[in-house]
Amino acid sequence: MQGATGFKVIKNGKLFDGTGSVPLQNAALLIENDRISYVGPEAGLPPVLEGTTLIDAKGGTILPGLVEAHFHPTYFNVAALEDLDIKYPVEYVTLLAAANARLALECGYTSARSGGSLFNIDVWLKKAIESDVTPGPRMTASGREICGVGGLMDWNPDFRKIGMEGLVLLVNGADEARAAVRKLVKDGVEWVKTYPTGDAAAPDTNDHHTLCMTFEEMRAVVATAHNHGLKVTGHCRATEGIKNALRAGYDAIEHGTFMDDEAIELLLQRDVPVVPALYFEYASVVRGPEFGLSQRVIDGHQETLDGGAESARRILAAGGRMGMGGDYGFAWNPHGDYARELTFFVRHVGLDPLVVLKCATKTGAEIMGRGKDFGTLEKGKLADILVVAGDVVGDISILEDKSRFVAVIQGGLIKGGLLAKPQMARLTLSSQAQ
């Protein structure tokens, strides 16, 4: 990804730097090429050189670019899970994925960890973004998801003669699990996404269904993936499934819905991060009837929502880490709504907005394995920055409205927000000069 050249100064903002420090009023940032070279009180800003671009935060908020920690660019706002595998050919899904990546960046998400991909699109989408072929978040890519035969993602009985080539690799036993990971190694993925447990949304399983993969299969996935330097995560709702994944050596847990004391303890032993993706459940309950979800499925989502919220509170209270990612890509939970996850955790789960922002920035970057590069606003880090009109800490829902974004900055380049529009940028700069 081409970084910026030259200097930019952002000033007159309230700084949330993502490190856990309290927000700083009258803060300023100096960007030198693609990195941050000063961050702190405006009074301490080094002398501004001629030719420096000035960005006036106008009393708004300066924060790290957001990290979507459970991103499915290839999920194209489907109204039924089954549509994912059969509605469109790979060529069209690839174009939709590129459009979703562009949208995520416009929404202030400068980085994203893929939580599972149709075909091997995310690996190549990542390459296209890094090569500046198409705009999008910095990505870590996963590929086709691994699920046991007859598990959550294997819903087509044989008589339908419909394969599942694009969405999942179906495995029977440890040998096939190893073979699936080896295929993903060749594909170039960084994260292996698996399905250890069921889900309220699926026709043949529920949110307490544990054995979509056996422990032996999960162990085989982890051993093979780690051998090749890949990380492993899994869709884990049921309590025993979460514990199986943690005992098998998983590097992250998606959802972590029904955690008991032992699950929390296992989680903390290796400091394994969890991405709850809970707004999806809320949207499924509230908007599900509009899209024909059955009462049984909606009740399941409600139970998942309650259990997931309780687990999220317990994970953080116990000192665990949590990323913010929302499983966006369904009709009731479409791409573009990413920041609703953050609002949901403040308003419905009752978390402090500063905690939620840290989950959505610093922890997200750590989950991606890129904590040294971005996720906080510190000297030497990549200049992935969001400048927003208004007090995000006071009202986190401001992040849902991209018309409030002054600038979305990635690697020092202005990629979104009002300043991405050249005429607006000139106006701001001339008003600065006066």
Ligand SMILES: [Zn+2]
């Ligand atoms: Zn997902």
